[in-house]
Amino acid sequence: MYVYDDLDRTLLTERVCEFRGQVARRLSGELTEEEFKPLRLMNGVYLQLHAYMLRIAIPYGTLSTAQLRMLAHIARRYDRGYGHFTTRQNIQFHWIKLEELPNAMADLASVGMHGMQTSGNNVRNITTDQWAGVAPDEIEDPRVWAELIRQHVTLHPEFSFMPRKFKIAVGSSSHDRAALRIHDMALRLHRDDAGELGFEVMVGGGLGRTPYLALTIKPFLNTRDVLSYVEAVLRTYNQFGRRDNIWKARIKILVHELGPEAFAKEVETEWQSIKDGALALDPAVVTEIGSRFRYPTYARLDDSPPELAQARAADRRFDTWVNNSVSNHKMPGYAIVTLSLKPEGGTPGDATAEQMDAIADLADRYSFGEVRVGHEQNLALPHVAQRDLPALWQALDAIGVATPTVGLVSDIIACPGLDYCSLANARSIPVAQEITRRFHDLDLARDLGRLHINISGCINACGHHHVGHIGILGVEKNGEEFYQITIGGRADEEARLGTLIGPAVPYAEVADVVEDIVEAYLELRVRPEEIFLETVERLGVEPFKERVYATR
Amino acid sequence: MRLVKSGQVVGDTFIRVADDAQIPDDRPVIIPAARLLADAEAILRRAAPTGVLWPNNRKVAELAAYLDRLALVALDFPKFRDGRAYSQARLLRETYGFRGELRATGDVLRDQFIFLLRAGFDAFEVKKDADAAAFAGEIARHTVFYQPTGDGRVAASRTRQGV
Numbered sequence: 001m002y003v004y005d006d007l008d009r010t011l012l013t014e015r016v017c018e019f020r021g022q023v024a025r026r027l028s029g030e031l032t033e034e035e036f037k038p039l040r041l042m043n044g045v046y047l048q049l050h051a052y053m054l055r056i057a058i059p060y061g062t063l064s065t066a067q068l069r070m071l072a073h074i075a076r077r078y079d080r081g082y083g084h085f086t087t088r089q090n091i092q093f094h095w096i097k098l099e100e101l102p103n104a105m106a107d108l109a110s111v112g113m114h115g116m117q118t119s120g121n122n123v124r125n126i127t128t129d130q131w132a133g134v135a136p137d138e139i140e141d142p143r144v145w146a147e148l149i150r151q152h153v154t155l156h157p158e159f160s161f162m163p164r165k166f167k168i169a170v171g172s173s174s175h176d177r178a179a180l181r182i183h184d185m186a187l188r189l190h191r192d193d194a195g196e197l198g199f200e201v202m203v204g205g206g207l208g209r210t211p212y213l214a215l216t217i218k219p220f221l222n223t224r225d226v227l228s229y230v231e232a233v234l235r236t237y238n239q240f241g242r243r244d245n246i247w248k249a250r251i252k253i254l255v256h257e258l259g260p261e262a263f264a265k266e267v268e269t270e271w272q273s274i275k276d277g278a279l280a281l282d283p284a285v286v287t288e289i290g291s292r293f294r295y296p297t298y299a300r301l302d303d304s305p306p307e308l309a310q311a312r313a314a315d316r317r318f319d320t321w322v323n324n325s326v327s328n329h330k331m332p333g334y335a336i337v338t339l340s341l342k343p344e345g346g347t348p349g350d351a352t353a354e355q356m357d358a359i360a361d362l363a364d365r366y367s368f369g370e371v372r373v374g375h376e377q378n379l380a381l382p383h384v385a386q387r388d389l390p391a392l393w394q395a396l397d398a399i400g401v402a403t404p405t406v407g408l409v410s411d412i413i414a415c416p417g418l419d420y421c422s423l424a425n426a427r428s429i430p431v432a433q434e435i436t437r438r439f440h441d442l443d444l445a446r447d448l449g450r451l452h453i454n455i456s457g458c459i460n461a462c463g464h465h466h467v468g469h470i471g472i473l474g475v476e477k478n479g480e481e482f483y484q485i486t487i488g489g490r491a492d493e494e495a496r497l498g499t500l501i502g503p504a505v506p507y508a509e510v511a512d513v514v515e516d517i518v519e520a521y522l523e524l525r526v527r528p529e530e531i532f533l534e535t536v537e538r539l540g541v542e543p544f545k546e547r548v549y550a551t552r
Numbered sequence: 553m554r555l556v557k558s559g560q561v562v563g564d565t566f567i568r569v570a571d572d573a574q575i576p577d578d579r580p581v582i583i584p585a586a587r588l589l590a591d592a593e594a595i596l597r598r599a600a601p602t603g604v605l606w607p608n609n610r611k612v613a614e615l616a617a618y619l620d621r622l623a624l625v626a627l628d629f630p631k632f633r634d635g636r637a638y639s640q641a642r643l644l645r646e647t648y649g650f651r652g653e654l655r656a657t658g659d660v661l662r663d664q665f666i667f668l669l670r671a672g673f674d675a676f677e678v679k680k681d682a683d684a685a686a687f688a689g690e691i692a693r694h695t696v697f698y699q700p701t702g703d704g705r706v707a708a709s710r711t712r713q714g715v
Binding site for chain 1: 611632633634635636638639640642643646647661663666667668669670671682693694695696697698699700701707708709711712713
């Protein structure tokens with residue numbers, strides 16, 4: 001947990017006060033909607049199909065229980081009793097009234113939360129591995145660096161009106177759980193041959209209409225230089241990124257039009273002129289930020305306590321859940337527990353106020369008061385003693401967040417789609433719901449193994465469909481909802497964009513197509529351990545395409 | 553439009569001279585970039601101060617040779633949302649050491665004031681009268697800044713170090 005100090009609190013309070021004034025000027029008519037739009041966007045306020053939507057940042061996916069309870073309060077007091085966790089470690093409330101927004105923001109600020117820069121053409125919420133600080137394969141906690149960057153880019157006077165939004169992710173593990181290469185800029189912490197800590201810098205990733213994976217422009221950047229290098233990249237982009245066409249305004253287009261070498265050279269020239277200035281990181285500053293991350297005082301425990309083994313032997317449902325939703329922790333005797341927000345027939349990523357409150361209570365009791373939010377739209381309790389797992393499972397099961405399908409076919413990532421979003425061409429949520437109903441047989445889902453389905457309701461790709469093992473993209477054709485299907489995408493350390501298998505299919509056939517693809521996989525895999533993605537990588541899309549379109 | 557300097561609405565001593573108009577010898581002028589570059593030495597020899605209106609899609613490096621003789625650089629915000637001139641301003645101040653008047657012109661609204669100041673602007677052609685009148689109050693709203701820029705305001709990281 002990063003703990004705010006007076007400076008952080010003051011900045012937030014001043015921001016709420018400023019936004020209150022802006023809302024008042026909008027309501028009085030002093031500001032036109034066109035003038036108000038960039039101001040509200042800088043505070044995470046969108047105008048959607050039915051109402052204003054407020055997006056709140058959960059920096060690097062870490063929540064205290066006080067913060068989670070505040071989100072429950074926001075849901076109850078200002079919205080319709082639930083919130084929607086997004087693919088970028090944010091939460092959205094879709095039914096907020098404009099005149100109540102300043103009060104909602106003041107409530108959030110009281111626990112160090114805000115919607116600053118969760119929309120608009122600025123640097124968005126900095127994301128990272130939801131298991132940061134507890135993952136066994138981690139080099140160092142990436143959140144300290146994410147927080148340093150967060151502060152540097154928050155209300156940055158130079159970079160608040162860039163050509164387009166700018167998303168940064170920070171990773172620190174051999175296994176990429178932060179989808180680094182689909183970001184405008186990604187920083188991967190690693191050590192060079194001399195043992196020195198630094199970042200691999202990647203730029204130009206992004207999905208949307210023109211999907212690209214980020215390219216490495218600097219294999220090793222000393223940690224001292226991370227802020228100056230971020231500044232140089234942003235300055236290059238701010239000046240030279242395209243502003244004539246919103247579809248070509250992201251940094252990925254600049255990087256690919258200039259070529260990564262030429263882009264890197266521009267950045268390097270700029271960076272050389274500023275790297276030894278005020279942005280060179282003083283180790284004392286890094287230490288200070290690091291010291292404000294609170295870590296639990298773990299008990300000395302052994303792995304695999306007998307009460308866990310007994311409970312697993314006694315209850316098959318519990319055993320299934322442990323196999324599926326519990327992951328290794330860096331400390332012996334502890335575990336990371338994923339809380340599924342993907343119940344059968346539910347909306348991926350939604351949680352009710354009651355669930356949030358209950359999860360906060362359980363986190364206080366079992367996870368040192370800490371909760372995590374991941375880009376897969378699930379939550380996690382990051383510090384659970386293994387001996388507590390049976391009791392925790394009972395409680396999680398009772399509130400509906402112990403569906404043991406994490407990483408399986410029904411653990412679907414989906415954007416809000418046409419049910420809420422004014423940009424969408426097609427619905428996402430009902431497609432996800434139907435697929436979870438088709439695959440409700442847990443034995444089948446487990447037999448299928450790891451299989452990620454991602455659904456976006458339009459080409460903006462908020463559901464990251466390009467990097468789903470199966471990607472589903474809603475499009476509009478003659479006023480009707482159609483869906484393009486891609487397969488073979490992945491968002492991890494071997495990130496790859498999926499391949500389109502053929503013509504779009506109508507809404508009513510999407511779940512059938514997914515079933516066809518899955519049946520083909522079951523026939524084609526050489527052994528049960530070969531996951532869907534490996535079969536696609538081995539055989540290409542042809543056999544799947546044949547199966548899907550043979551009868552269509 | 554109102555000109556704001558040092559937090560006050562003030563009169564403008566500079567006049568804008570169009571591309572084809574005569575440049576008066578004895579009055580402070582702001583001239584278009586292309587015209588300055590076409591005849592810089594002659595124009596800058598005049599007794600009265602010279603300013604230039606620099607477009608936001610041209611590198612400020614082209615101005616470097618003339619900065620010590622320019623009294624004013626006006627940077628353009630064709631739209632509120634087009635923030636290229638923030639980078640130009642910081643480059644002029646922090647990389648090229650320009651100490652003359654740095655003026656924001658175009659779609660300049662209240663909500664940009666603090667960003668403009670922090671980027672190095674010290675004169676503002678404010679579009680709405682009500683915004684110009686609110687300048688000082690708007691600036692006073694902000695007391696904490698996370699990042700250092702060349703404007704001298706102390707970044708939070710420095711305050712925390714007790715520097």
